Amino acid sequence: MKxxxxxxxxxxxxxxxxxxxxxxxxxxxxxxxxxxxxxSLVDTEILNIILSTFGYTVEKVIADDxxxxxxxxxxxxxxxLETWQTTQDKAFNASVATGKVLDMxxxxxxxxxxxxxxxxxxxxxxxxxxxTALKNCAEAFAxxxxxxxxxxxxxxxxxxxxxxxxxKALDLPFEVVHAGTDAAMFAELRxxxxxxxxxxxxxxxxxxxxxxxxxxxxxxxxxxxxxYSDPSWGLNKDMAYDCGKPQGWIKKMAWAExxxxxxxxxxxxxxFTMDGDEVGxxxxxxxxxxxxxxxxxxxxxxxxxxxxxxWAACAAN
Amino acid sequence: xxDTSSHTRHPVLGPRxxxxxxxxxxxxxxxxxxxxxxxxSPDAPLLPVSEWVDAAMNWLVRDxxxxxxxxxxxxxxxxxxxxxxxEALQKLLAxxxxxGAGFNKKQILPPASWLGVTLATALLAGRLAGxxxxxxxxxxxxxxxxxxxxxxxxxTLSSVLFCVLAALILGLMLGIRAHRSPGIEPxxxxxxxxxxxxxxxxxxxxTLLLFGYGPSAALFATVAYAMPPMVHATVLxxxxxxxxxxxxxxxxxxSRRQTLWKVELPVAMPRLAIGLNQVVMMTLNMVIIxxxxxxxxxxxxxxxxxxxxxxxxxxxxxxxxxxxxxLLDRLTQALARKQSAxxxxxxxxxxxxxxxxxxxxxxxxxxxxxxxAIWPKAWTISVAAPLNDAVSFVxxxxxxxxxxxxxxxxxxxxxxxxxxxxxxPWPVVVATVTIAGWIxxxxxxxxxxxxLALFIVVTGYWAAAMGSLYLTLLSVLVSLAIGFPFGIWAAxxxxxxxxxxxxxxxxxxxxxxxxxxxxxxxxxxxxxSALIAIVSYAVxxxxxxxxxxxxxxPSERVEAAAMAGCSRWQTFRYVxxxxxxxTLLLxxxQTVMMALSMLVIAALVGTRELGQEVFTSLSQGLAGxxxxxxxxxxxLALIIDTLLKAAAARATQQDRSxxx
Numbered sequence: 001m002k003x004x005x006x007x008x009x010x011x012x013x014x015x016x017x018x019x020x021x022x023x024x025x026x027x028x029x030x031x032x033x034x035x036x037x038x039x040s041l042v043d044t045e046i047l048n049i050i051l052s053t054f055g056y057t058v059e060k061v062i063a064d065d066x067x068x069x070x071x072x073x074x075x076x077x078x079x080x081l082e083t084w085q086t087t088q089d090k091a092f093n094a095s096v097a098t099g100k101v102l103d104m105x106x107x108x109x110x111x112x113x114x115x116x117x118x119x120x121x122x123x124x125x126x127x128x129x130x131x132t133a134l135k136n137c138a139e140a141f142a143x144x145x146x147x148x149x150x151x152x153x154x155x156x157x158x159x160x161x162x163x164x165x166x167x168k169a170l171d172l173p174f175e176v177v178h179a180g181t182d183a184a185m186f187a188e189l190r191x192x193x194x195x196x197x198x199x200x201x202x203x204x205x206x207x208x209x210x211x212x213x214x215x216x217x218x219x220x221x222x223x224x225x226x227x228y229s230d231p232s233w234g235l236n237k238d239m240a241y242d243c244g245k246p247q248g249w250i251k252k253m254a255w256a257e258x259x260x261x262x263x264x265x266x267x268x269x270x271x272f273t274m275d276g277d278e279v280g281x282x283x284x285x286x287x288x289x290x291x292x293x294x295x296x297x298x299x300x301x302x303x304x305x306x307x308x309x310x311w312a313a314c315a316a317n
Numbered sequence: 318x319x320d321t322s323s324h325t326r327h328p329v330l331g332p333r334x335x336x337x338x339x340x341x342x343x344x345x346x347x348x349x350x351x352x353x354x355x356x357x358s359p360d361a362p363l364l365p366v367s368e369w370v371d372a373a374m375n376w377l378v379r380d381x382x383x384x385x386x387x388x389x390x391x392x393x394x395x396x397x398x399x400x401x402x403x404e405a406l407q408k409l410l411a412x413x414x415x416x417g418a419g420f421n422k423k424q425i426l427p428p429a430s431w432l433g434v435t436l437a438t439a440l441l442a443g444r445l446a447g448x449x450x451x452x453x454x455x456x457x458x459x460x461x462x463x464x465x466x467x468x469x470x471x472x473t474l475s476s477v478l479f480c481v482l483a484a485l486i487l488g489l490m491l492g493i494r495a496h497r498s499p500g501i502e503p504x505x506x507x508x509x510x511x512x513x514x515x516x517x518x519x520x521x522x523x524t525l526l527l528f529g530y531g532p533s534a535a536l537f538a539t540v541a542y543a544m545p546p547m548v549h550a551t552v553l554x555x556x557x558x559x560x561x562x563x564x565x566x567x568x569x570x571x572s573r574r575q576t577l578w579k580v581e582l583p584v585a586m587p588r589l590a591i592g593l594n595q596v597v598m599m600t601l602n603m604v605i606i607x608x609x610x611x612x613x614x615x616x617x618x619x620x621x622x623x624x625x626x627x628x629x630x631x632x633x634x635x636x637x638x639x640x641x642x643x644l645l646d647r648l649t650q651a652l653a654r655k656q657s658a659x660x661x662x663x664x665x666x667x668x669x670x671x672x673x674x675x676x677x678x679x680x681x682x683x684x685x686x687x688x689x690a691i692w693p694k695a696w697t698i699s700v701a702a703p704l705n706d707a708v709s710f711v712x713x714x715x716x717x718x719x720x721x722x723x724x725x726x727x728x729x730x731x732x733x734x735x736x737x738x739x740x741x742p743w744p745v746v747v748a749t750v751t752i753a754g755w756i757x758x759x760x761x762x763x764x765x766x767x768x769l770a771l772f773i774v775v776t777g778y779w780a781a782a783m784g785s786l787y788l789t790l791l792s793v794l795v796s797l798a799i800g801f802p803f804g805i806w807a808a809x810x811x812x813x814x815x816x817x818x819x820x821x822x823x824x825x826x827x828x829x830x831x832x833x834x835x836x837x838x839x840x841x842x843x844x845x846s847a848l849i850a851i852v853s854y855a856v857x858x859x860x861x862x863x864x865x866x867x868x869x870x871p872s873e874r875v876e877a878a879a880m881a882g883c884s885r886w887q888t889f890r891y892v893x894x895x896x897x898x899x900t901l902l903l904x905x906x907q908t909v910m911m912a913l914s915m916l917v918i919a920a921l922v923g924t925r926e927l928g929q930e931v932f933t934s935l936s937q938g939l940a941g942x943x944x945x946x947x948x949x950x951x952x953l954a955l956i957i958d959t960l961l962k963a964a965a966a967r968a969t970q971q972d973r974s975x976x977x
Binding site: 071208 | 522526623626627713720727833834838842919923925933
């Protein structure tokens with residue numbers, strides 16, 4: 001046993017020795033923010049693998065999507081890979097404006113979130129996915145407690161989204177019922193889908209649900225900034241929010257002072273990009289096939305080694 | 318209690334019940350007569366309390382300093398020092414020694430083998446509590462390992478062990494302090510009550526800023542939640558030490574320290590053990606919430622499984638939490654009993670050697686046989702697929718009758734009650750509870766209750782609080798309607814006790830979300846699912862106190878009743894029930910507390926009340942509203958607690974006076 005142990009230590013030393021030709025600028029831990037949805041878990045783990053391979057000390061820190069900003073401003077968190085324009089636009093811009101947080105560019109995938117229905121509902125509500133069809137089929141989506149209005153299952157209150165306002169502005173015969181969590185929202189989708197029962201709810205992607213369940217987003221008048229800020233914009237001249245939800249970027253962000261501590265790690269992070277479909281597939285592996293995030297991320301890292309070694313040009317010498 | 322004619326000979330309330338009834342009648346009448354402005358709730362907060370709290374928190378977190386040392390530096394250092402032992406334990410039990418990361422990751426030393434840890438714990442369990450617990454330990458270890466949950470379970474165990482120890486030591490110290498200086502005892506009790514009833518989410522934001530993002534904040538929250546029962550139990554236990562025993566200690570010339578360690582604590586041990594039990598249960602109960610804010614382990618597994626709607630996998634991980642809870646509880650209980658009975662030293666040393674060998678040998682072997690370090694993935698057992706199929710089956714076959722039940726309850730019971738409570742004008746409600754406080758507990762109780770109720774009014778959370786109150790009251794009624802009869806039934810059948818105990822432990826430690834999300838599939842998001850969540854958690858204390866109340870009716874009274882020729886029903890109605898009443902009232906109290914503490918979880922299935930306000934402020938990063946909303950939950954709890962405690966005191970008094 002002693003022999004095995006000695007051999008293992010030796011091997012570790014030798015292997016470590018060859019890879020550590022690059023000396024990280026600092027051994028202070030880089031704190032990667034880990035949010036709670038799957039795509040962010042996977043890409044954060046991939047960045048963890050890349051940075052760790054070049055010898056950086058990396059910690060993964062779980063933080064809430066909206067509660068992250070003070071952490072980034074005081075250096076409790078160093079890098080986050082996913083900031084969604086759809087929900088974080090204002091808070092992100094405000095935080096960047098303080099000068100303490102850096103916009104590190106887009107990750108690649110585009111986020112979409114809006115009202116969504118399973119395809120079998122098109123029979124019950126002809127005219128979908130155009131939103132005007134909803135005006136005539138509230139009954140088809142009604143539940144006993146909302147009847148005669150239709151029931152729309154909204155996201156957790158904390159996600160915002162202005163659905164109550166949208167319903168008023170577009171004069172839709174619907175009532176919003178808020179789910180408490182992401183999981184509770186999709187539990188209802190699954191229940192309805194299994195029974196081919198009516199449902200209209202908030203879905204976002206990249207997420208596994210739209211790839212497992214067959215359905216479509218409702219097409220509202222496309223979002224423009226003026227729609228949310230200017231009542232006179234759009235169909236309803238007196239109210240804002242008479243349009244769909246913003247579709248938008250997913251950005252990387254970082255603690256500004258870290259640029260001086262780990263310039264090379266920041267360079268790698270800026271170059272780190274992923275393809276939208278690729279992220280969708282990784283999420284599917286984890287959420288639907290039940291594999292671990294670590295396995296899926298390591299598999300990606302092995303398959304794409306040339307790509308990320310290329311990003312890490314600054315660590316190559 | 319249903320016949321109205323019995324008011325005058327009512328054992329609890331006596332003639333004052335008329336006053337209460339009258340007051341409520343006036344309140345309801347006033348609801349319709351008062352100007353509309355006072356009806357319902359004040360629209361905006363009368364005082365910007367949440368802004369003040371926000372400012373205070375900002376100061377506390379950013380600028381507060383003790384002699385040049387900023388507060389957040391102190392707390393961060395504290396967090397780091399708490400982190401150290403946990404990380405060491407995790408290395409030992411879960412991860413092993415690892416060097417490098419990413420592509421350079423190398424395992425230098427394996428973690429302690431699952432087989433070794435299980436066998437050593439089984440030996441300990443066998444020595445402490447007999448072979449049955451030993452066998453249970455082996456079964457538990459095998460379950461956790463073969464279902465592929467070992468690494469997560471050891472991560473959880475490492476932090477749980479630390480939290481239990483911290484809560485135990487701090488709770489004991491505070492309890493002893495409070496017992497010795499009766500002046501501070503009421504303050505300590507009030508603070509503990511607030512700590513237990515303010516939802517964790519409400520002070521999470523300042524905690525994150527003070528202790529840093531990650532597991533340390535979770536540790537702090539867990540200890541804050543699990544410690545209060547230990548303090549209560551310590552105070553109670555020390556008060557119950559007979560004065561004669563203390564006299565004896567004094568006469569034999571014991572020093573103060575000797576009296577405490579050699580006399581008071583050993584004598585008080587049985588009651589201290591109850592506190593310990595609650596600490597263990599509450600700590601494991603927090604595992605899910607802790608993993609929402611950065612602690613990994615089993616809680617995280619549950620959350621991940623639920624996110625992909627894999628109910629079966631969530632159930633497996635949840636049951637591992639239950640198994641850990643039961644094992645830890647039985648072990649600590651046995652240890653406490655042994656401690657008070659005195660441990661045999663000689664054998665202990667030898668056992669330690671054997672246990673060490675049991676851990677070391679399989680661990681060393683695991684270098685050659687990897688299956689001993691981590692159970693191979695290919696061999697893991699899982700019952701997740703059939704469980705998931707079962708949920709789908711129920712969903713497809715039984716949805717319609719369940720939907721009918723939900724619709725009926727929602728449209729004809731829940732919504733009308735909610736709407737009625739929202740319509741009640743706040744001055745009337747405040748007046749009613751104040752009068753109730755005065756009738757039951759006198760001027761002091763009335764003042765306390767009024768102040769607490771006015772806090773909710775002033776801060777502008779009245780409407781949300783009424784939402785919470787409606788959900789809580791309904792859930793408590795349902796819990797009591799199920800729990801008390803079941804408890805009373807179980808009390809008369811001693812053989813069922815052990816099974817009932819295990820069932821209750823499971824209810825209290827199996828993460829609610831595990832059965833809540835399947836419930837959402839069947840009952841949709843909304844208040845009905847929330848009701849189910851709250852009831853399934855709050856029913857446990859109702860059953861426990863139901864059993865306890867019945868078992869502690871003095872046997873002489875029951876015998877006397879039998880001799881007087883009472884029928885079984887008469888004995889129950891006129892002897893057992895009145896005798897158990899004080900305990901049952903305490904049971905009501907605990908049921909209410911548990912129901913209130915579940916509000917935050919209920920918010921996860923889409924309620925609209927205080928729990929949701931707290932949850933939302935957390936996710937929007939607003940410290941002030943979160944804390945104030947949480948304090949409002951505590952206010953509700955304390956109002957109900959004050960009223961019920963007063964009622965229980967009166968019931969005890971009446972019970973004594975009617976039987977002297």
